[in-house]
Amino acid sequence: MISLRRWRHCYRLRRERISNSMWNELAAGAPLIAQYAGADRTKLRRLTERFMLKKDIRGVGGLEMTDPMRLLIAASSCVPILHLDLDWYLGWVSVLVYPAGFVVHHEFMDEAGVMHDLVQPLSGESWLRGPVILSWEDVAHDAIGASGRNLVIHELAHKLDALNGVVNGMPPLHRGMDRAAWTAAFADAFNDLQGRVLEGRLLPIDGYGAEAPGEFFAVASEALFVKPVALYHAYPEVYRQMCRFYRQDPADWVRSRPAG
Numbered sequence: 410m411i412s413l414r415r416w417r418h419c420y421r422l423r424r425e426r427i428s429n430s431m432w433n434e435l436a437a438g439a440p441l442i443a444q445y446a447g448a449d450r451t452k453l454r455r456l457t458e459r460f461m462l463k464k465d466i467r468g469v470g471g472l473e474m475t476d477p478m479r480l481l482i483a484a485s486s487c488v489p490i491l492h493l494d495l496d497w498y499l500g501w502v503s504v505l506v507y508p509a510g511f512v513v514h515h516e517f518m519d520e521a522g523v524m525h526d527l528v529q530p531l532s533g534e535s536w537l538r539g540p541v542i543l544s545w546e547d548v549a550h551d552a553i554g555a556s557g558r559n560l561v562i563h564e565l566a567h568k569l570d571a572l573n574g575v576v577n578g579m580p581p582l583h584r585g586m587d588r589a590a591w592t593a594a595f596a597d598a599f600n601d602l603q604g605r606v607l608e609g610r611l612l613p614i615d616g617y618g619a620e621a622p623g624e625f626f627a628v629a630s631e632a633l634f635v636k637p638v639a640l641y642h643a644y645p646e647v648y649r650q651m652c653r654f655y656r657q658d659p660a661d662w663v664r665s666r667p668a669g
């Protein structure tokens with residue numbers, strides 16, 4: 410006899426199976442997903458199914474979520490952890506998706522002890538232990554691949570960064586990785602990006618990365634997966650450190666793609 414709990418589990422597993430046609434449709438509209446082939450493609454699809462089982466991706470603010478929308482968000486979320494695993498997303502469950510950019514209120518006390526209520530328009534937010542919050546308008550725009558950005562990867566990179574308790578641009582590194590080498594690579598690149606923003610020079614990655622080391626890591630994570638060659642040329646040491654952390658080398662796939 411099958412227990413009720415087990416039956417529910419099996420039912421959900423069946424329900425979250427991604428059909429070939431759904432996956433192909435997803436890949437056709439999202440270069441980020443389409444770049445995975447062979448064993449990586451199968452692995453990403455299985456991981457996405459598990460992500461959809463474990464996480465609650467939900468429309469808020471009047472947004473109606475469809476299956477293709479949930480699938481795009483789930484699959485994009487799994488790109489950074491393809492060679493890490495779902496355990497790296499422990500400690501939170503919800504992904505809240507607004508129709509477009511949203512406004513958040515942050516209360517903070519200044520040095521004189523005066524409370525301020527900061528109202529900030531955002532396209533995404535990721536709390537230390539809370540939900541990931543996304544704007545569907547930005548997710549859909551980034552999926553096409555022309556923006557050179559990816560909001561989902563940005564917010565999920567913050568989640569990885571936060572795993573050691575603070576969002577500071579350094580996620581928990583794997584055994585054998587050198588914290589000093591990581592810090593040196595990221596500090597140099599962060600200073601370079603800040604200088605470029607201040608001087609109005611050409612920016613190799615999104616200038617938002619100059620806001621704080623945590624933002625630099627999130628922006629560089631976006632670049633690693635959506636414009637890896639540009640990141641490699643701009644900040645090769647950062648690129649190398651991130652390949653070791655994510656255990657992926659996306660610029661190598663671009664280089665080995667047949668020309669034409």
Ligand SMILES: [Zn+2]
Nearest residue numbers: 563567624627
């Ligand atoms: Zn951010």
